[in-house]
């Protein structure tokens with residue numbers, strides 16, 4: 001895989017899968033635009049990237065439309081082109097149909113779906129010029145259902161459906177669109193989603209049974225899959241949702 005000369009936007013790059021993806025792609029020669037809410041965190045990740053000159057930081061809150069516009073404008077102004085969009089930013093909250101709220105629905109759909117919708121709209125004219133591609137980070141929750149994270153799962157199912165629809169719309173124009181669907185990955189997502197330290201420890205213990213490979217995944221394993229889908233090696237893959245979940249999507253309780 002070689003991304004020399006390729007310009008890649010990674011949203012949510014200040015932690016977890018986004019951070020691992022940024023570092024991974026930088027080692028493969030990519031020029032990066034990294035977005036995140038927290039400038040200090042972004043700066044920390046940029047220092048782990050291979051070549052400082054190939055990292056452009058764009059602080060952004062993806063619930064803010066102007067911020068989304070600025071991600072595209074600033075990237076194209078800085079590098080003159082865009083080759084790959086990695087839609088990674090996302091949030092997780094728990095809630096069932098009995099204790100969710102419309103406010104929660106709006107938060108999840110705005111952050112996990114509406115932002116991607118708009119960012120992708122704005123990115124596509126530039127991707128058409130470079131015959132670039134899009135990788136969306138979804139979740140195993142997009143393809144299988146779990147109780148207790150209703151709005152989150154609905155938002156991720158939307159991401160998968162968007163991925164397939166946009167893939168078909170852009171296929172003949174030479175732009176590929178794919179998603180990765182991580183299972184439980186060792187990031188701060190769950191704790192930020194409201195789990196206490198104890199609940200999180202129990203949650204991780206349970207991954208030994210809920211993931212066929214018997215362990216949670218690492219951000220670098222998702223990053224490698226994102227890099228593959230974004231690379232020319234995946235030239236004949238579009239509209240795919242690729243699980244990176246230790247086999248979880250294939251399992252049934254028994």
Ligand SMILES: *[C@@H]1O[C@H](CO)[C@@H](O)[C@H](O)[C@H]1NC(C)=O
Nearest residue numbers: 014015036037038041188192
């Ligand atoms: C910034 O990094 C700290 C330490 O890793 C983390 O606790 C915090 O949630 C991060 N903030 C954002 C907005 O990502």
Ligand SMILES: *[C@@H]1O[C@H](CO)[C@@H](O)[C@H](O)[C@H]1NC(C)=O
Nearest residue numbers: 065066067068069070072073
């Ligand atoms: C981004 O560029 C577009 C097109 O030039 C312009 O309409 C829009 O106002 C710009 N937005 C921001 C936030 O810079």
Ligand SMILES: *[C@@H]1O[C@H](CO)[C@@H](O)[C@H](O)[C@H]1NC(C)=O
Nearest residue numbers: 093094095096098099100148
């Ligand atoms: C909603 O209810 C579920 C099941 O009773 C519980 O596990 C969860 O913590 C509750 N979530 C909220 C946000 O109250």
Ligand SMILES: *[C@@H]1O[C@H](CO)[C@@H](O)[C@H](O)[C@H]1NC(C)=O
Nearest residue numbers: 116117120134136159162166
């Ligand atoms: C994923 O990919 C498609 C195509 O880029 C995009 O339209 C969609 O909004 C993206 N976002 C999500 C959440 O999938």
Ligand SMILES: *[C@@H]1O[C@H](CO)[C@@H](O)[C@H](O)[C@H]1NC(C)=O
Nearest residue numbers: 174232233234235236237238
């Ligand atoms: C993709 O695969 C199809 C079916 O095997 C083949 O006809 C097509 O030429 C391939 N496209 C590319 C870009 O390799």
Ligand SMILES: *[C@H]1O[C@H](CO)[C@@H](O)[C@H](O)[C@H]1NC(C)=O
Nearest residue numbers: 141145146147148149150153
């Ligand atoms: C959605 O996904 C999460 C994370 O895997 C899972 O724990 C939750 O139960 C799912 N919720 C629904 C309603 O599918």
